[in-house]
Amino acid sequence: MPVRGLILPAFALFLAVAGTAGAEEEKVKDNIDCGYPLTNAERSFCADKALKEADARMQEAFxxxxxxLVEIDADLPDHLKGAPASLDEAQTAWKTYADKDCTAYSFPFRGGTRGNELYRNCLIVLTMKRTEDLDATVEDYAN
Structure with a gap:
């Protein structure tokens, strides 16, 4: 059989094995206690999970x-409109700021697992703070 003829069966076998490994990995992840992660892998998993949750909450607040702001803009004269676009720009700038700030914070440790952990933890904290700020602004504009 030519090599090209082996590629498709080999790829199918890879997908089958990867699917099984993925299912087993999910079972293991379900058993991780993020209240008390013991290994670097568990801490990394829990930090990634916490960051995804913080990002989701921030996106909801945003x-x-x-x-x-779109509702408010609808009632304003044209020369005062633009708050939603400004918010979009602010959020983009905030994401750049958060990345750079957390990179600077974790930079001395970037060669190992500690650096990645510090970076993610920094992003979690900043994201939670940003969420609080967005929520507070929503409350300010409630009336």
Missing amino acids: DRLRVR
Whole structure:
């Protein structure tokens, strides 16, 4: 059989094995206690999970604020409109700031697992703070 003829069966075997490994990995992840992660792998998994959750909460707060700013803009004269676009720009700038700030914070340790852990933890804290700020702004514009 030519080599090209082996590629498709080999790829199918790879996908089958990868699917099984993925299912087993998910079972293991379900058993990780993120309240007390013991290994570097567990700490990394839990930090990634916490960052995804913080990002999701921040996105929800951002979306609520953006909807409110669109509502407010609709009632303003043209020369005062633009809050949603400004919010979009601010969020992009905040993401750049957070990345650079956490890179600077973790930079001395970037060669090992500690650096990645510090970077993610920094992003989690900044993201939670940003979420609080977005929520507070939504409350400010509630009336």
